Amino acid sequence: MSQMDAERDGMLEIEEARLEHQTDEGAQEMRAIHRDVVIGGGVWPEDDETMIINMGPQHPSTHGVLRVMMELDGETVLRAAPVIGYLHTGMEKTGEELTYVQGATNVTRMDYLAPLSNELVYSLAVERLLDVDVPPRATWIRMFMVELNRISSHLLFQATNGMDLGAVSMMLYGWRERELVLRYLEKVTGLRMNHNYIRPGGVAADLPDGWDDDVLELLTIVERGVNEYAELLNENPIWVERTVGVGKITTEEAIALGATGPILRSTGFPWDLRKAQPYLAYDDVDFDVVFGENGDVYDRYIIRLFEILESVKIVRQCVEKMPPGDYRVQDRKVTPPPRARIDESMEALIHHFKLFTEGFRVPAGETYVAIESPRGEIGCYLVSDGSGKPVRLHIRGPSFYNLQSMEAMVPGSFVADAVAIISGIDPIMGEVDR
Amino acid sequence: MADDSTREEIHEDGAPEPPARPSDEVAAALLDRFPAAVFHESHGQPVVYVERDAWHDVAAYLRDEEQFTQCMDVTVVDHLVDAERVVIPGVAPERFEVVANFLSHPRNRRIRTICEVPADDARVASIADLYPGVNFAEREAFDLFGVDFPGHPNLVRILMPDDWVGFPLRKDDAPARVPVTFKGDPAPR
Amino acid sequence: MGLDQLPHNFLTARLEDVVRWGRRNSVFPATFGLACCAMEMMATGAPHYDQARFGMEVFRASPRQADLMIVAGRVSQKMAPVLRQVYDQMVEPKWVISMGVCASTGGMFNNYALVQGVDQVVPVDVYVPGCPPGPETLLHGILTLHEQIRTGELLKRRGRTMHGGAGIRIEQFDGIPSHVQPIRPVSKSA
Numbered sequence: 114m115s116q117m118d119a120e121r122d123g124m125l126e127i128e129e130a131r132l133e134h135q136t137d138e139g140a141q142e143m144r145a146i147h148r149d150v151v152i153g154g155g156v157w158p159e160d161d162e163t164m165i166i167n168m169g170p171q172h173p174s175t176h177g178v179l180r181v182m183m184e185l186d187g188e189t190v191l192r193a194a195p196v197i198g199y200l201h202t203g204m205e206k207t208g209e210e211l212t213y214v215q216g217a218t219n220v221t222r223m224d225y226l227a228p229l230s231n232e233l234v235y236s237l238a239v240e241r242l243l244d245v246d247v248p249p250r251a252t253w254i255r256m257f258m259v260e261l262n263r264i265s266s267h268l269l270f271q272a273t274n275g276m277d278l279g280a281v282s283m284m285l286y287g288w289r290e291r292e293l294v295l296r297y298l299e300k301v302t303g304l305r306m307n308h309n310y311i312r313p314g315g316v317a318a319d320l321p322d323g324w325d326d327d328v329l330e331l332l333t334i335v336e337r338g339v340n341e342y343a344e345l346l347n348e349n350p351i352w353v354e355r356t357v358g359v360g361k362i363t364t365e366e367a368i369a370l371g372a373t374g375p376i377l378r379s380t381g382f383p384w385d386l387r388k389a390q391p392y393l394a395y396d397d398v399d400f401d402v403v404f405g406e407n408g409d410v411y412d413r414y415i416i417r418l419f420e421i422l423e424s425v426k427i428v429r430q431c432v433e434k435m436p437p438g439d440y441r442v443q444d445r446k447v448t449p450p451p452r453a454r455i456d457e458s459m460e461a462l463i464h465h466f467k468l469f470t471e472g473f474r475v476p477a478g479e480t481y482v483a484i485e486s487p488r489g490e491i492g493c494y495l496v497s498d499g500s501g502k503p504v505r506l507h508i509r510g511p512s513f514y515n516l517q518s519m520e521a522m523v524p525g526s527f528v529a530d531a532v533a534i535i536s537g538i539d540p541i542m543g544e545v546d547r
Numbered sequence: 548m549a550d551d552s553t554r555e556e557i558h559e560d561g562a563p564e565p566p567a568r569p570s571d572e573v574a575a576a577l578l579d580r581f582p583a584a585v586f587h588e589s590h591g592q593p594v595v596y597v598e599r600d601a602w603h604d605v606a607a608y609l610r611d612e613e614q615f616t617q618c619m620d621v622t623v624v625d626h627l628v629d630a631e632r633v634v635i636p637g638v639a640p641e642r643f644e645v646v647a648n649f650l651s652h653p654r655n656r657r658i659r660t661i662c663e664v665p666a667d668d669a670r671v672a673s674i675a676d677l678y679p680g681v682n683f684a685e686r687e688a689f690d691l692f693g694v695d696f697p698g699h700p701n702l703v704r705i706l707m708p709d710d711w712v713g714f715p716l717r718k719d720d721a722p723a724r725v726p727v728t729f730k731g732d733p734a735p736r
Numbered sequence: 737m738g739l740d741q742l743p744h745n746f747l748t749a750r751l752e753d754v755v756r757w758g759r760r761n762s763v764f765p766a767t768f769g770l771a772c773c774a775m776e777m778m779a780t781g782a783p784h785y786d787q788a789r790f791g792m793e794v795f796r797a798s799p800r801q802a803d804l805m806i807v808a809g810r811v812s813q814k815m816a817p818v819l820r821q822v823y824d825q826m827v828e829p830k831w832v833i834s835m836g837v838c839a840s841t842g843g844m845f846n847n848y849a850l851v852q853g854v855d856q857v858v859p860v861d862v863y864v865p866g867c868p869p870g871p872e873t874l875l876h877g878i879l880t881l882h883e884q885i886r887t888g889e890l891l892k893r894r895g896r897t898m899h900g901g902a903g904i905r906i907e908q909f910d911g912i913p914s915h916v917q918p919i920r921p922v923s924k925s926a
Contacts, residue, residue: 170815171822173767173797177774178815197683198706199815200771203849205691206716210847218844225772241590269775288782295779305910306772306868368616368652371680382652389655477631480590481648481659483619494646496624499631509620509648513687514680543771546706546812707849708814721848 143182143194162186168531170199176273176535177542179516183523183531190531193523195516200546208506212472213239216506218309220493223508224544225306226269229255229262230486231508231544232311237392238482238495239313242475245447249394250438251315256393257431258301258310260424261328264335265294266487267417267424270539271342274414277536278355280346290338297331300324314448315441325432332425339421347415356411360522360534363408370521371514374489375420376538379405379412386485398430410537417539420487447473472501479505488512488539510544569593573613573658580608585637594659596638602662603672603698606647610677615649615658618678621685622646623664623692627718642666643694647674647681664694673699691716752888759803759829760885762791763878766802768822770809773836773868777808780878785871790878799825804881805858806874810838811851823858831890832901833877834860837867859901861890870910877906 143165169180178199184192208219220235221228233255240247247255268291275283295305301320302310310317346352362372364380377384383404387395403419405412441448449468450461475497483492489511496505515538522534569575569586571593578584578595581604585596597605609615624644626632632640641663648659664671673696675682685696686705693714696702704711715721769777780787787793796802799822811819823832834854837843840863842852851857861884864877884890884902893902 170818171768171799173795178770198704198708199812199818200810201706201812201814201849202771202810202845203715203721203847204845206721206847206849207845222772225775244590284778285783288779289784292779292782292784305870306775369679371617371619371678373617384652477629477633478589479594479624479633479646480592481620481657483657490619492620492648494620494622494648498629504626504629505622505624507620507622509622513683517680517683706814711813715848 143184143192163191170196176540179535179540179542179545181519181531181535183528185528188527190523190526190528193519193531195519197513197516197542197545200542202543202547204547205506205508209503212501213313213475213503214468214472216503217312218307220506220508221307221309222543223510223547224486224488224491224512224541226266226541227259227262227487228307229259229311230484230491232309233259233393234482234484234486234491234493234508235495235506236311236313237484238480238493239475241480241482242478242495242497243313243447243473244476245314245442245444247315247442248439249436251440251442252393253431253435254316254320254440255311256395256398257428257435258298258316259393260427260431261294261298263424263487264421264428265291265298267421268294268335268338270417270487271414274536274539275342275346277532278352280349280352283342283345286338286342286345290335293331293334297327300327312441314444315439317441319440320435325435328428328432332428335421336425339418343418353411355529355533356414356537357409358407359410359526359530360537361407361409362518362522366521367408367518370518372489372518374485374487374511374515375413375416376489376515376518378403378416380408381406386483386490390483392482392484397434398427400424400427410533413537413539417487474499474501475503483509486511488541488544489515491544508544508547510541510547512538512540512542513545516540516545571656571658573609573615573656576613577605577608577658581605585635587635589659592657592659594661596635596661596663599662599664599671602645602660603674603677605660606649606674606677609649609658609660613651614653615651617650617652618674618681619648619650619657620646621674621681621688623688623694623716625692625716625718639663643669643692645671645688645694669693670695670697672697673702675699690714693717756886756888760882763804763831763882763885764794764796764802765792765804765806766799766822766826767795767797768805768807768819770807770811770815771838773808773839776866776868776871776874777806777835780871780874785875787875787878790875790882792878799823800827802826803829804831804833806833806835807839807854807858807860808835810836810843810845811854811857812849813851816851816857819854820857831861831881831885832858833862833864833881835864835874835877836869837865840865843867855899855901855903859894859897859899861894861902862904862906864906865908866910869908872909873906876909880904880906 163184163186165184167182170178180196182194182196183190204219204223208216211219216235217232220231223231268287272284272287299305302308362380364382367377367380383402385402388402400423403416405416445464449465454461455465477497477499479496481492481494483490491511492509494507495503498504523531574586574593574595578586581601583598587594627642643664644661645664646661650657673685675685685699688694689702690704690706691714713720781793805823834840839854842850862877862881864874866873890902894900897903
């Protein structure tokens with residue numbers, strides 16, 4: 114007993130020492146700038162008027178563990194620098210350790226609000242290196258699921274954006290509809306989040322019975338919800354005051370800073386990869402690209418609101434046009450055999466075993482595939498060396514680049530506007546830090 | 548396998564000479580301007596392997612004259628323990644490859660440039676002055692691989708803590724699996 | 737924790753019950769959502785699962801006003817000191833729920849970047865499994881914690897472990913309907 118106490122005391126001592134150790138972790142992100150104040154008659158030394166404050170990483174309105182260092186002159190923000198890395202998980206390193214079959218489980222946790230987009234871009238990259246074609250039903254199922262995911266991601270944006278700007282009831286409204294979408298996703302994929310459903314070769318399982326009736330019911334409820342949010346916020350004077358003209362960015366600035374997705378579209382530039390460089394079956398469905406004109410937070414809110422309705426349109430068309438057939442490619446080297454066959458055929462058993470222990474091999478090569486996730490262009494740069502595990506699995510996360518646009522949007526605004534701007538960027542720290 | 552058509556040409560020793568004119572016009576123009584570059588088509592995508600010293604000039608050329616408005620991504624690949632590596636005639640393989648993906652909005656096309664970087668002199672010019680959007684990406688490449696980007700405005704660690712020692716994504720550095728014992732077992736850890 | 741040190745007799749035992757009842761019924765969680773588990777934690781506060789019925793709707797942003805820290809998500813090397821600092825700022829009595837497998841053991845990310853289990857940094861009272869645990873599992877964990885607070889079991893458990901947390905492990909409640917029986921393997925003659 115006394116040895117345990119002594120150990121515990123020893124641990125406490127070390128912990129106290131660690132806590133008292135001052136750290137300037139992250140200080141290199143923003144150093145004070147000495148400014149000379151000129152008041153007639155010559156140059157006066159700087160007056161210590163500005164203050165560098167720190168927001169986060171534990172903060173109610175930074176989305177996840179984002180830390181923002183801001184230099185303030187009174188209430189006006191002069192500079193803002195995002196400090197990231199608080200959620201760095203080493204997923205790219207883990208990706209080199211997992212087989213291609215397991216890879217989707219890893220990648221799906223990067224952008225955890227739109228996990229199916231991550232899985233899709235990874236699967237497309239692997240399939241391109243493998244040179245396999247996915248059957249049409251699998252393609253349409255993928256598109257169907259990804260658009261449902263886009264709906265749930267934008268609903269969560271409406272909820273958190275509303276809450277950050279003070280409309281706390283939006284939080285409850287947004288989650289109310291999102292919950293129904295998550296239940297539907299659970300019905301199809303088995304999980305509410307991080308589904309591991311879209312895998313190289315197709316999808317993991319076929320759609321369940323009654324999927325079309327259930328989803329049409331769901332879409333009616335979502336549309337009703339979107340109309341409610343529009344009624345609540347679109348012309349609400351407080352909302353308009355807080356978001357119109359806030360965080361303006363021009364198209365040149367956005368493109369130079371690498372921003373994509375709703376941020377780029379809010380500046381008036383209608384760039385959407387689903388239309389510009391169509392993948393899956395997006396050229397077979399009819400939908401519009403929503404874009405704004407002023408590049409402010411209000412435009413980004415409206416764009417995401419209407420994108421929900423566009424996705425609803427796409428999902429309805431998927432229900433009408435879903436082709437019959439296989440839900441995954443029949444190549445036994447890539448796809449596991451059906452479970453029932455394992456009892457009957459030795460070959461099926463061996464294939465199943467090999468696939469789930471060592472996985473399949475992908476010929477040497479490299480490729481970059483990009484799709485449009487709810488946050489912008491998500492890309493997967495995959496390098497393979499002929500073995501069962503990737504050499505390099507790199508995901509180009511849209512939020513990683515979108516966060517840099519903060520440096521163009523925040524200076525000149527107030528601290529409260531900085532919160533609105535960060536919320537409008539809709540960063541997901543999982544894909545920023547990976 | 549699934550289909551026989553070879554969209555990718557893997558050049559091995561003894562294979563026919565690479566084509567005289569690349570199929571992609573931007574790559575062709577790039578090769579005219581930078582004769583030391585080598586074109587390779589990778590699964591239907593144009594890739595140009597450029598010299599390390601020409602890296603910044605190539606990016607400037609792409610931005611100013613070929614209208615490649617956005618650099619989507621800059622990353623590094625560590626080929627230390629490759630089982631099999633694609634051999635491109637005319638390109639001397641090194642341990643690190645720095646890869647940049649470009650997108651042109653007006654022309655709606657993409658291109659990829661790759662340069663080989665030796666392990667003992669891991670350095671390539673920064674293109675953050677041309678494309679401010681790759682500021683964070685180059686910092687991440689430095690943080691995780693230790694490749695230096697001279698010319699970058701603020702090349703410090705971004706994902707790992709400031710005082711971290713080592714470059715985790717190098718193949719010989721951090722483990723991808725750490726040993727953990729069963730928690731709560733009576734034996735000391 | 738003054739009241740807990742009092743020797744029990746008829747009068748103080750009753751008072752202690754009242755205090756424990758009060759503590760259990762108004763646990764304020766601190767906002768410590770890190771990653772995917774934070775989404776499910778917010779879903780637990782959302783209308784369908786509604787943790788407000790258990791008195792826990794109000795997420796206090798300031799740790800000084802919070803009792804419970806639900807570590808929801810993976811804790812990276814850079815975040816661990818921040819986690820410890822937030823924990824230290826909380827006022828006694830305080831509880832910690834480690835939500836999800838990444839917080840409990842490092843989860844599927846067994847590498848250089850994550851702290852392999854948040855109990856290396858703070859004492860954990862309840863481990864909630866799942867990746868991510870659905871709202872039902874999280875509620876099960878929260879209600880377990882509440883029950884332990886109400887009966888005083890929690891403090892007794894803490895006294896017995898080395899790291900200072902109760903270390904209660906619970907079952908996962910998502911996706912397993914209770915009426916489904918496990919399939920027994922039938923031995924084959926072939």
